[in-house]
Amino acid sequence: MSARSPLGKVKGLGSARSGTHHFWQQRLTAVALLPLTLWFVWCVVRYTGAPHSEVIAFLSDPVSAVAILLFIVAGVYHMALGLHVVIEDYIQRESTKIGLFMLTNFAAFAVAAVCVFAVLKIAI
Amino acid sequence: MPEARTSGRPSSRPLSPHLQIYRWPITMGTSILHRITGVGLASGTLLLAWWLVAASMGPEAYADFESVAFGWFGRLVLFGFTLALVFHAFNGVRHLFWDAGYGFKTASANMSGLAVFALTLVATIVIWVMAYQSMGTWQ
Numbered sequence: 517m518s519a520r521s522p523l524g525k526v527k528g529l530g531s532a533r534s535g536t537h538h539f540w541q542q543r544l545t546a547v548a549l550l551p552l553t554l555w556f557v558w559c560v561v562r563y564t565g566a567p568h569s570e571v572i573a574f575l576s577d578p579v580s581a582v583a584i585l586l587f588i589v590a591g592v593y594h595m596a597l598g599l600h601v602v603i604e605d606y607i608q609r610e611s612t613k614i615g616l617f618m619l620t621n622f623a624a625f626a627v628a629a630v631c632v633f634a635v636l637k638i639a640i
Numbered sequence: 641m642p643e644a645r646t647s648g649r650p651s652s653r654p655l656s657p658h659l660q661i662y663r664w665p666i667t668m669g670t671s672i673l674h675r676i677t678g679v680g681l682a683s684g685t686l687l688l689a690w691w692l693v694a695a696s697m698g699p700e701a702y703a704d705f706e707s708v709a710f711g712w713f714g715r716l717v718l719f720g721f722t723l724a725l726v727f728h729a730f731n732g733v734r735h736l737f738w739d740a741g742y743g744f745k746t747a748s749a750n751m752s753g754l755a756v757f758a759l760t761l762v763a764t765i766v767i768w769v770m771a772y773q774s775m776g777t778w779q
Binding site (some may be wrong): 543546547549550553557560561562563564565566567568569570571572575584588591592595598599602627630631633634635637638 | 675678679681682685686688689692693695696698699702703706710725729732733735736739767770771772774775776778779
Protein backbone atom coordinates (compact mmCIF):
# COMPACT_ATOMS: atom_id res chain seq x y z
CA MET A 517 0.00 0.00 0.00
CA SER A 518 1.28 3.44 -0.90
CA ALA A 519 1.37 6.25 1.60
CA ARG A 520 0.76 8.83 -1.11
CA SER A 521 -2.46 10.78 -1.28
CA PRO A 522 -4.79 10.22 -4.25
CA LEU A 523 -4.15 13.80 -5.38
CA GLY A 524 -0.39 13.25 -5.17
CA LYS A 525 -0.72 10.12 -7.30
CA VAL A 526 -2.78 11.92 -9.92
CA LYS A 527 -0.38 14.85 -10.18
CA GLY A 528 2.61 12.49 -10.10
CA LEU A 529 5.06 15.23 -9.35
CA GLY A 530 7.12 13.72 -6.51
CA SER A 531 9.35 15.51 -4.02
CA ALA A 532 11.00 17.79 -6.59
CA ARG A 533 7.54 19.06 -7.65
CA SER A 534 8.47 18.88 -11.30
CA GLY A 535 7.66 15.26 -12.12
CA THR A 536 9.73 13.70 -14.89
CA HIS A 537 10.00 16.92 -16.93
CA HIS A 538 13.75 17.35 -16.41
CA PHE A 539 14.42 13.65 -17.05
CA TRP A 540 12.32 13.68 -20.20
CA GLN A 541 13.90 16.85 -21.62
CA GLN A 542 17.35 15.34 -21.03
CA ARG A 543 16.39 12.20 -23.00
CA LEU A 544 14.63 14.18 -25.72
CA THR A 545 17.72 16.30 -26.36
CA ALA A 546 19.95 13.20 -26.09
CA VAL A 547 18.05 11.46 -28.88
CA ALA A 548 18.04 14.63 -31.01
CA LEU A 549 21.78 15.04 -30.49
CA LEU A 550 22.70 11.59 -31.83
CA PRO A 551 22.10 12.34 -35.53
CA LEU A 552 23.06 16.02 -35.09
CA THR A 553 26.42 15.10 -33.49
CA LEU A 554 27.13 12.52 -36.18
CA TRP A 555 26.48 15.20 -38.81
CA PHE A 556 28.54 17.81 -36.92
CA VAL A 557 31.54 15.47 -36.58
CA TRP A 558 31.30 14.72 -40.30
CA CYS A 559 31.33 18.49 -41.06
CA VAL A 560 34.33 19.17 -38.84
CA VAL A 561 36.22 16.27 -40.44
CA ARG A 562 35.26 17.42 -43.95
CA TYR A 563 36.28 21.07 -43.33
CA THR A 564 39.43 20.53 -41.27
CA GLY A 565 42.05 22.77 -42.84
CA ALA A 566 39.63 24.14 -45.42
CA PRO A 567 40.14 27.72 -46.61
CA HIS A 568 37.97 30.36 -44.92
CA SER A 569 35.91 30.92 -48.08
CA GLU A 570 34.93 27.23 -48.20
CA VAL A 571 33.88 27.23 -44.54
CA ILE A 572 31.75 30.33 -45.18
CA ALA A 573 30.19 28.76 -48.27
CA PHE A 574 29.32 25.67 -46.23
CA LEU A 575 27.81 27.61 -43.31
CA SER A 576 25.89 29.87 -45.72
CA ASP A 577 24.01 26.89 -47.09
CA PRO A 578 20.52 27.05 -45.49
CA VAL A 579 20.43 23.33 -44.70
CA SER A 580 23.79 23.32 -42.90
CA ALA A 581 22.99 26.61 -41.13
CA VAL A 582 19.69 25.24 -39.79
CA ALA A 583 21.32 21.93 -38.83
CA ILE A 584 24.11 23.63 -36.91
CA LEU A 585 21.55 25.90 -35.17
CA LEU A 586 19.64 22.78 -34.08
CA PHE A 587 22.90 21.23 -32.89
CA ILE A 588 23.72 24.35 -30.84
CA VAL A 589 20.27 24.66 -29.26
CA ALA A 590 19.85 20.94 -28.45
CA GLY A 591 23.45 20.70 -27.24
CA VAL A 592 23.34 23.73 -24.96
CA TYR A 593 19.96 22.72 -23.51
CA HIS A 594 21.27 19.19 -22.87
CA MET A 595 24.35 20.75 -21.27
CA ALA A 596 22.35 23.04 -18.96
CA LEU A 597 20.16 20.13 -17.81
CA GLY A 598 23.20 17.94 -17.19
CA LEU A 599 25.13 20.57 -15.23
CA HIS A 600 22.01 21.19 -13.13
CA VAL A 601 22.02 17.54 -11.99
CA VAL A 602 25.76 17.60 -11.26
CA ILE A 603 25.32 20.70 -9.07
CA GLU A 604 22.31 19.17 -7.28
CA ASP A 605 24.39 16.06 -6.51
CA TYR A 606 27.56 17.68 -5.15
CA ILE A 607 26.62 21.05 -3.66
CA GLN A 608 24.91 21.02 -0.29
CA ARG A 609 24.73 24.70 0.63
CA GLU A 610 21.51 26.14 -0.72
CA SER A 611 22.90 29.59 -1.56
CA THR A 612 25.92 28.15 -3.41
CA LYS A 613 23.63 25.76 -5.25
CA ILE A 614 21.25 28.47 -6.43
CA GLY A 615 24.17 30.71 -7.37
CA LEU A 616 25.66 27.93 -9.51
CA PHE A 617 22.29 27.18 -11.14
CA MET A 618 22.13 30.84 -12.19
CA LEU A 619 25.75 30.92 -13.35
CA THR A 620 25.50 27.76 -15.48
CA ASN A 621 22.22 28.85 -17.00
CA PHE A 622 23.51 32.33 -17.80
CA ALA A 623 26.65 30.78 -19.33
CA ALA A 624 24.56 28.34 -21.38
CA PHE A 625 22.38 31.13 -22.78
CA ALA A 626 25.44 33.30 -23.46
CA VAL A 627 27.27 30.54 -25.39
CA ALA A 628 24.12 29.71 -27.33
CA ALA A 629 23.50 33.38 -28.19
CA VAL A 630 27.10 33.88 -29.37
CA CYS A 631 27.03 30.73 -31.54
CA VAL A 632 23.61 31.50 -33.02
CA PHE A 633 24.60 35.10 -33.78
CA ALA A 634 27.79 33.97 -35.52
CA VAL A 635 25.95 31.41 -37.65
CA LEU A 636 23.22 33.90 -38.62
CA LYS A 637 25.83 36.57 -39.44
CA ILE A 638 27.50 34.14 -41.84
CA ALA A 639 24.34 32.59 -43.28
CA ILE A 640 22.14 35.64 -43.86
CA MET B 641 30.27 -8.69 22.38
CA PRO B 642 31.16 -5.66 20.26
CA GLU B 643 33.48 -3.15 21.85
CA ALA B 644 31.68 -0.44 23.80
CA ARG B 645 31.38 2.85 21.88
CA THR B 646 31.61 4.83 25.10
CA SER B 647 35.34 4.08 25.51
CA GLY B 648 36.13 7.10 23.30
CA ARG B 649 38.48 4.99 21.16
CA PRO B 650 37.56 4.06 17.56
CA SER B 651 36.05 0.63 17.14
CA SER B 652 38.44 -2.07 15.92
CA ARG B 653 35.75 -3.70 13.81
CA PRO B 654 36.42 -3.62 10.05
CA LEU B 655 34.80 -0.80 8.11
CA SER B 656 33.07 -1.35 4.80
CA PRO B 657 35.44 -0.71 1.90
CA HIS B 658 35.39 2.80 0.47
CA LEU B 659 36.24 4.14 -3.01
CA GLN B 660 40.03 3.93 -2.58
CA ILE B 661 39.96 0.24 -1.64
CA TYR B 662 37.13 -0.97 -3.81
CA ARG B 663 38.06 -2.66 -7.08
CA TRP B 664 36.20 -0.52 -9.58
CA PRO B 665 33.64 -2.41 -11.64
CA ILE B 666 33.41 -1.33 -15.29
CA THR B 667 29.98 0.15 -14.70
CA MET B 668 31.38 2.43 -11.99
CA GLY B 669 34.08 3.66 -14.36
CA THR B 670 31.70 4.35 -17.24
CA SER B 671 29.25 6.09 -14.92
CA ILE B 672 31.73 8.61 -13.52
CA LEU B 673 33.38 9.06 -16.94
CA HIS B 674 29.99 9.91 -18.42
CA ARG B 675 29.69 12.73 -15.91
CA ILE B 676 33.30 13.91 -16.30
CA THR B 677 33.09 13.93 -20.10
CA GLY B 678 29.74 15.73 -19.86
CA VAL B 679 31.24 18.54 -17.80
CA GLY B 680 34.27 18.58 -20.11
CA LEU B 681 32.06 18.90 -23.17
CA ALA B 682 30.24 21.80 -21.51
CA SER B 683 33.50 23.77 -21.44
CA GLY B 684 34.16 22.46 -24.96
CA THR B 685 31.18 24.47 -26.23
CA LEU B 686 33.53 27.46 -25.93
CA LEU B 687 35.65 25.90 -28.71
CA LEU B 688 32.57 25.65 -30.92
CA ALA B 689 31.73 29.29 -30.17
CA TRP B 690 35.29 30.34 -30.96
CA TRP B 691 35.30 28.47 -34.27
CA LEU B 692 31.99 30.01 -35.38
CA VAL B 693 32.87 33.54 -34.20
CA ALA B 694 36.29 33.37 -35.88
CA ALA B 695 34.67 32.22 -39.13
CA SER B 696 32.10 35.03 -38.95
CA MET B 697 34.80 37.68 -38.35
CA GLY B 698 36.71 37.06 -41.56
CA PRO B 699 39.82 35.37 -42.99
CA GLU B 700 42.32 36.96 -40.55
CA ALA B 701 40.44 35.93 -37.41
CA TYR B 702 39.94 32.49 -38.93
CA ALA B 703 43.66 32.15 -39.62
CA ASP B 704 44.35 33.06 -35.98
CA PHE B 705 41.91 30.38 -34.85
CA GLU B 706 43.56 27.81 -37.10
CA SER B 707 47.07 28.63 -35.90
CA VAL B 708 46.01 27.96 -32.30
CA ALA B 709 43.74 24.98 -33.03
CA PHE B 710 46.36 23.27 -35.21
CA GLY B 711 49.25 23.88 -32.77
CA TRP B 712 50.36 20.98 -30.60
CA PHE B 713 48.35 22.20 -27.60
CA GLY B 714 45.30 22.85 -29.75
CA ARG B 715 45.52 19.35 -31.19
CA LEU B 716 45.86 17.87 -27.70
CA VAL B 717 42.73 19.70 -26.52
CA LEU B 718 40.82 18.77 -29.67
CA PHE B 719 41.84 15.12 -29.32
CA GLY B 720 40.57 15.12 -25.73
CA PHE B 721 37.40 16.83 -26.91
CA THR B 722 36.88 14.14 -29.58
CA LEU B 723 37.43 11.33 -27.04
CA ALA B 724 34.97 12.94 -24.61
CA LEU B 725 32.34 13.56 -27.30
CA VAL B 726 32.55 10.03 -28.72
CA PHE B 727 32.53 8.39 -25.29
CA HIS B 728 29.60 10.50 -24.08
CA ALA B 729 27.64 9.69 -27.25
CA PHE B 730 28.23 5.91 -27.15
CA ASN B 731 27.67 5.68 -23.40
CA GLY B 732 24.62 7.91 -23.82
CA VAL B 733 23.12 5.32 -26.19
CA ARG B 734 23.80 2.72 -23.49
CA HIS B 735 21.92 4.89 -20.99
CA LEU B 736 18.99 5.22 -23.41
CA PHE B 737 18.78 1.42 -23.67
CA TRP B 738 18.76 1.23 -19.87
CA ASP B 739 15.99 3.86 -19.77
CA ALA B 740 13.98 1.63 -22.07
CA GLY B 741 14.56 -1.29 -19.69
CA TYR B 742 17.19 -3.31 -21.59
CA GLY B 743 20.67 -4.52 -20.64
CA PHE B 744 20.44 -4.35 -16.86
CA LYS B 745 21.93 -7.80 -16.09
CA THR B 746 25.43 -7.53 -14.59
CA ALA B 747 26.99 -9.48 -17.45
CA SER B 748 25.37 -7.38 -20.18
CA ALA B 749 26.09 -4.08 -18.38
CA ASN B 750 29.77 -5.06 -18.13
CA MET B 751 29.85 -6.18 -21.76
CA SER B 752 28.24 -2.98 -23.05
CA GLY B 753 30.67 -0.96 -20.90
CA LEU B 754 33.65 -2.68 -22.51
CA ALA B 755 32.04 -2.22 -25.93
CA VAL B 756 31.70 1.53 -25.27
CA PHE B 757 35.42 1.77 -24.40
CA ALA B 758 36.43 -0.17 -27.51
CA LEU B 759 34.09 1.78 -29.81
CA THR B 760 35.27 5.10 -28.35
CA LEU B 761 38.91 4.28 -29.07
CA VAL B 762 38.25 3.01 -32.60
CA ALA B 763 35.85 5.82 -33.57
CA THR B 764 38.17 8.54 -32.24
CA ILE B 765 41.09 7.17 -34.24
CA VAL B 766 38.94 6.83 -37.37
CA ILE B 767 37.72 10.45 -36.99
CA TRP B 768 41.29 11.74 -36.65
CA VAL B 769 42.63 9.72 -39.57
CA MET B 770 39.77 11.05 -41.71
CA ALA B 771 40.39 14.63 -40.53
CA TYR B 772 44.08 14.42 -41.45
CA GLN B 773 43.19 13.00 -44.87
CA SER B 774 40.65 15.74 -45.40
CA MET B 775 43.24 18.33 -44.37
CA GLY B 776 45.58 16.95 -47.03
CA THR B 777 42.97 17.38 -49.77
CA TRP B 778 42.57 21.11 -49.07
CA GLN B 779 46.28 21.82 -49.41
